[in-house]
Amino acid sequence: MNLNFPPLAEPVARLMEEFHKLPGIGPKSAARLTYFLLRMPESQAKALAEAILAVKEKIILCSICQNLTDADPCSLCHGETRDPSIICVVEEPLDILALERTRGYKGHYHVLHGVISPMDGIGPDDLKIKELLARLQGGTVQEVILATNPNLEGEATAMYLQRLIAPLGIRVTRLARGLPVGGDLEYTDEVTLTRALEGRQEL
């Protein structure tokens, strides 16, 4: 896209082009954001710029759980209150946020940074699986919870991990799959319903 037509000052055009690179930002949104920033107090604009730089400079992967962090090991791996005998395996760092919101899980995490996707050429070697297996060597871990997404690729990844971990004598569990709270039976697909029936519980 050429935003740099004559009446636009060079710094303005540059900022617009940078915004345009972000997901979901088209030329109009880029222009709107740019002009919003132009009218913002300088201190706020500086704070935004510094925040962007800080995430790029300070954020690294935790050497234990592979989550994004600014301190290694991260606060979740370091915390004394958490149970090191359980590891919950997730696809992406954002999944940890979702699980933490439940306040019901007190174990450790492991982020795979993706999912097995053979058609895209993403195989087990492209995920943080070696790092997970290394963590299971010490003997402290007694359970691995596979919390990959309940779709074909997530299930394939879970099955793959199960095959690797089960021979180590560690308990491997999978998050239950079934009906969502507030959902509707009528619209539920057969796979979900089958799993919900299999996983039914005594009231």
Add this chain to the structure above:
Amino acid sequence: MTRPRVYKTEAIVLKGMDLGEADKILTLYTPYLGKLSAVARGVRRPKSKLGGHLDLLTHSQLLLAQGKSLDVITQAQTLDSFLPLRQNLWLTGCALYAAELIDRFTAERVENPALYRLLLNALNWLIQTLDANLTLRYFELHLLELLGYRPQLQQCPLCQTQLKPTTNFFSPAHGGVLCPSCGTLEAEARPISLNTLKVMRYLQGNDYGIASKLRLDGGLAKELETTMGGYIRFHLEHEVKSVAFLNDLRRQEAKAHPFGPLSPGLRQ
């Protein structure tokens, strides 16, 4: 022909790509509209009405509305989710391989009902098969035939002589098996054993019900796979990406269970 604003079709979901917050762009394969891309809104939310009906390799009945660039899926109902396939890693890999071949060999909106039928059958065959490798080879040969790439296995495409029961040469560029005298002159032609040639003829000439009764030993299965793989690569001018994953599973299986496979046709 102008398409109606809202239309119904059955489809098999070949591929999905995340879009925005909770949407997906899906690649669908349909009997009468061929391959098409469509947006499925909100399918990544747990409470989506569509989500479970539009997972990869699901056979669904769909209602689509014409959109500005991409059509939008408004309703979906599963016809078959191939559950046994989803519960087995090896078969999932095989099915994804079949889906990738369809995706790569077809262009958007080119209908091929017979090819659609073949894919649907292949997913069902994989659930029941005793040898998924054989099922995939059958699928490959008939896919090539339906696309107009049927390999010539009876007579040499160069000198037109009937092939003799001996070691001949397979040439992707000439689209078939060359006789020894022509084959030795072609640098890219590879020797093909008589047994492999016979198996290919058998798979090409018979219905799946009969062809699936074949039992191949490891060496023969390997040669057949290599020959077919070479031919497919030649026409795609590309690697088939899911092959790497299938090979990975085979290596892992060989290490874990040296005395036999747990899944149909995993080992060769």
